[in-house]
Amino acid sequence: MKGYKDCVIKVDLTTSSIKKEKLNQEYIKKYLGGEGYGIALLWYEMPHTADPLSPENILSFNTGPMTGTPTPSASRMSICFMSPLTNTIGASNIGSHFGAELKFAGYDSIVFTGKSEKPVYLVIDNDKVELRDASHLWGLDTRETTEAILDELGKEFKVCCIGQSGELLSSLACIFSDDCFAGRGGAGAVMGSKNLKAVAVRGTGKIEIADKDKFMAAFKDAYRQVREEAYTWGPVHGYGTPAWVGGADDCGLLPTRNLIQNQFDGINNVLPYQLWNNTDKYKITRRTCYACQLGCHKFVVMGDVEVGEMEYETLAAFGPRCGVDDYESICMAGYYTTIYGIDTISGGATISAIMEWYEKGIITKEHTDGLEMNFGNGSAMVEMVRKMCLREGCGDLYADGSYAAAKKIGGKAMDYVMAVKGMEISATDPRGASSMTIAFGTSERGACHMRPYAATIDAFGYLYPDLGITENKDPFNDAEDKTWLKALKECFVVTNLLGICDFNVINTEMKPSTMAELYTAITGFEIDKYELLRTAERTIALERALNYQRGFRRADDRLPKRFMTEPAFGGPPKGRVVDMETALDKFYEACSFDKEKAIPTPEKYAELGMEDVASVIYDEVSLENSAASLD
Amino acid sequence: MKPGAIKIRVNEEVCQGCRTCEAVCSLIHKEAVSPQVRGIQVKELDEPGNFKLTVCQQCFDMPCAEACSIGCITRNVYSGAVEIGEECIGCEACIEACPYDAIVMTDLDGELKAFKCDLCGGLPECVPACPRNALSW
Numbered sequence: 001m002k003g004y005k006d007c008v009i010k011v012d013l014t015t016s017s018i019k020k021e022k023l024n025q026e027y028i029k030k031y032l033g034g035e036g037y038g039i040a041l042l043w044y045e046m047p048h049t050a051d052p053l054s055p056e057n058i059l060s061f062n063t064g065p066m067t068g069t070p071t072p073s074a075s076r077m078s079i080c081f082m083s084p085l086t087n088t089i090g091a092s093n094i095g096s097h098f099g100a101e102l103k104f105a106g107y108d109s110i111v112f113t114g115k116s117e118k119p120v121y122l123v124i125d126n127d128k129v130e131l132r133d134a135s136h137l138w139g140l141d142t143r144e145t146t147e148a149i150l151d152e153l154g155k156e157f158k159v160c161c162i163g164q165s166g167e168l169l170s171s172l173a174c175i176f177s178d179d180c181f182a183g184r185g186g187a188g189a190v191m192g193s194k195n196l197k198a199v200a201v202r203g204t205g206k207i208e209i210a211d212k213d214k215f216m217a218a219f220k221d222a223y224r225q226v227r228e229e230a231y232t233w234g235p236v237h238g239y240g241t242p243a244w245v246g247g248a249d250d251c252g253l254l255p256t257r258n259l260i261q262n263q264f265d266g267i268n269n270v271l272p273y274q275l276w277n278n279t280d281k282y283k284i285t286r287r288t289c290y291a292c293q294l295g296c297h298k299f300v301v302m303g304d305v306e307v308g309e310m311e312y313e314t315l316a317a318f319g320p321r322c323g324v325d326d327y328e329s330i331c332m333a334g335y336y337t338t339i340y341g342i343d344t345i346s347g348g349a350t351i352s353a354i355m356e357w358y359e360k361g362i363i364t365k366e367h368t369d370g371l372e373m374n375f376g377n378g379s380a381m382v383e384m385v386r387k388m389c390l391r392e393g394c395g396d397l398y399a400d401g402s403y404a405a406a407k408k409i410g411g412k413a414m415d416y417v418m419a420v421k422g423m424e425i426s427a428t429d430p431r432g433a434s435s436m437t438i439a440f441g442t443s444e445r446g447a448c449h450m451r452p453y454a455a456t457i458d459a460f461g462y463l464y465p466d467l468g469i470t471e472n473k474d475p476f477n478d479a480e481d482k483t484w485l486k487a488l489k490e491c492f493v494v495t496n497l498l499g500i501c502d503f504n505v506i507n508t509e510m511k512p513s514t515m516a517e518l519y520t521a522i523t524g525f526e527i528d529k530y531e532l533l534r535t536a537e538r539t540i541a542l543e544r545a546l547n548y549q550r551g552f553r554r555a556d557d558r559l560p561k562r563f564m565t566e567p568a569f570g571g572p573p574k575g576r577v578v579d580m581e582t583a584l585d586k587f588y589e590a591c592s593f594d595k596e597k598a599i600p601t602p603e604k605y606a607e608l609g610m611e612d613v614a615s616v617i618y619d620e621v622s623l624e625n626s627a628a629s630l631d
Numbered sequence: 632m633k634p635g636a637i638k639i640r641v642n643e644e645v646c647q648g649c650r651t652c653e654a655v656c657s658l659i660h661k662e663a664v665s666p667q668v669r670g671i672q673v674k675e676l677d678e679p680g681n682f683k684l685t686v687c688q689q690c691f692d693m694p695c696a697e698a699c700s701i702g703c704i705t706r707n708v709y710s711g712a713v714e715i716g717e718e719c720i721g722c723e724a725c726i727e728a729c730p731y732d733a734i735v736m737t738d739l740d741g742e743l744k745a746f747k748c749d750l751c752g753g754l755p756e757c758v759p760a761c762p763r764n765a766l767s768w
Contacts, residue, residue, distance in 0.1 A: 068654075068664060069654065069658075069664055070651050070654035070655050070658060070664065070760065097650075101666075104665065104666055179679075203666070204665070204666055204667050205665065205667075206657070206661070206663040206664060206665035206667070206739055207663060207664045207665070208662065208663045209658060209662060209663060209664065212658060212659075212662045215658070216658070216659075216756075219760075220759075223760070223762075227762075237762075285678075285679060285680020285681065286647040286648075286680055286763075287647060287648050287675070287679055287680040288647045288648060288649040289649070290649065290650055291649055291650065291651050291654055292647075292649045292651075292762075293649065293651065293762030294762075295647045295649065295762065295763070299679045299680045301679075306679065
């Protein structure tokens with residue numbers, strides 16, 4: 001099938017053996033590629049209860065069939081692993097030019113198993129693949145590592161690497177590539193646990209397209225769809241994702257002071273124009289991922305400090321969430337997370353939890369090395385981020401996120417942890433949108449902002465006719481039918497399978513039917529949008545099954561108590577609390593999930609052609625019953 | 632060397648380095664996407680977010696054609712573009728002669744050949760594909 005390169009690099013780091021294999025066509029048929037391929041590897045080729053930081057964990061870099069083609073923002077690569085942060089599946093998505101370069105070199109995926117004795121890095125130069133000693137790179141930050149590798153190999157190489165946080169096995173550590181991040185879930189720690197410092201790739205081959213004319217026609221359609229969406233092509237194209245901050249505040253969706261509030265009193269100081277237009281202090285340039293038209297990545301330079309990308313999530317996490325309203329502190333915190341390599345969302349959320357613990361007297365100056373961790377104290381925040389990244393002093397306590405820290409601190413600390421399955425909630429207050437209550441709760445990798453970002457539909461009032469969403473949804477009604485949310489979630493997951501960016505669908509821009517046309521034109525394999533969404537449904541069902549095997553049930557899909565007991569502070573959702581159980585029931589019904597086990601029913605698995613998976617997780621009796629009911 | 636008037640014009644100030652133009656170029660010419668085949672080249676300079684765009688100037692006096700060892704570089708009478716013929720033997724003489732470094736070598740079809748912008752026969756496809764309107768002609 002064209003579009004795929006039909007070659008996977010398998011690296012066993014324990015024995016330093018490198019093998020090239022063909023793609024497993026069974027996985028491709030059912031799960032399409034990208035994230036689906038990585039999750040299939042975890043399910044079929046790894047013991048289901050493997051410890052995330054053990055050599056058994058499989059770390060895979062998976063491109064999709066669209067990665068590397070000119071399809072809008074077809075730069076994405078899914079990095080799959082078992083997450084040390086949540087103990088669930090980990091699937092983290094990264095842009096930059098790495099994924100496309102990997103396809104040009106002739107590979108769909110790189111799969112790492114085992115653990116190297118000493119630090120190594122992998123070099124892929126078209127056909128030539130080798131492991132090299134990385135002792136001279138160990139201890140360097142992300143930018144220094146990239147520079148050292150480029151000096152060694154040549155400027156044309158693209159590099160994925162970890163910083164000090166990954167080496168120190170921080171559960172928040174991410175993988176860095178050219179100022180993009182596979183941020184959430186601790187992919188960097190998994191890489192560090194395998195003593196793998198970096199991967200460098202150069203490719204000069206080709207990706208064949210089955211039907212050029214059909215592709216160009218669908219490509220132009222897709223392009224037009226994205227450009228016709230006023231908000232995407234306006235503020236987001238201009239300011240990048242920070243453009244969201246004003247709208248989020250207006251709709252009462254902006255997490256403020258560890259989600260005590262949902263609107264920020266200092267909002268005017270963190271509106272994006274304060275950064276962009278302050279040209280004396282900040283210099284901002286555009287530099288995008290491969291084939292991206294949106295260009296949400298903006299490179300910020302503040303004086304001598306090359307801060308890196310400023311994103312909505314970074315801004316919201318270190319800004320309103322910590323009560324900080326000066327861009328200088330936010331930029332410095334962002335800079336440390338970039339060079340040491342941790343997830344900005346969980347990083348900022350952990351700082352905000354520390355601030356609440358400090359203000360509530362659960363921790364004292366003893367726990368903060370004398371830093372006054374009050375909400376709004378920007379300089380203390382920056383210093384704490386640095387300590388956290390390097391596990392320096394008290395930073396060691398917080399380096400694995402707020403959930404792990406609360407377990408160590410004990411007492412009432414856990415009440416102020418805003419996390420689901422151990423992963424901190426990202427920058428949307430779930431009280432402001434019923435759909436986000438469910439999205440955060442039922443995300444397979446912990447409270448994730450991209451599974452799906454559904455506030456667009458119910459809080460912001462967008463429609464998505466091609467996906468069957470033809471009328472406005474009520475953001476404050478947990479008892480509403482949530483079939484649309486299931487479809488939207490699948491639509492977001494499809495982008496991960498194909499290797500394109502979520503931002504193609506975040507404001508309901510690209511039609512799923514156009515995605516199907518593009519896939520058909522690239523691969524020559526006929527598919528329609530329903531089958532495309534079905535592959536995503538299978539991927540989600542497989543992720544659920546793997547989580548189930550690791551002990552995750554309905555109780556783990558619940559949000560922290562704060563959202564059920566403390567009414568929203570302001571904005572449209574003022575006074576609202578979340579009805580978690582109703583919301584979950586509605587969503588489970590829409591997805592045909594077993595309401596207690598929180599996985600698809602045996603009938604659903606059978607319908608998806610996943611009987612083999614069902615037979616592992618359901619005992620024989622219930623399977624027989626379901627077979628009888630199908631008859 | 633005297634640059635021509637009908638050619639791809641670039642505005643480097645607004646380029647964001649997404650390389651969509653490169654990808655579309657190879658797809659249009661070779662039915663495959665490859666960084667080897669690019670009539671237009673995007674290169675990031677040392678300062679992040681600053682890009683250099685290199686593309687054929689369709690010179691009036693055609694120094695590449697003059698240098699070509701077998702005389703296969705000619706002007707297309709319809710589009711006005713300077714084109715490399717099928718018979719190219721890959722001697723690289725044109726690459727040395729080009730004052731803009733706008734010609735690249737490719738062995739995508741098995742044989743080593745030179746490749747450059749031919750304005751897609753008259754209607755350049757990279758121009759409408761650029762999301763920043765950095766290209767015009």
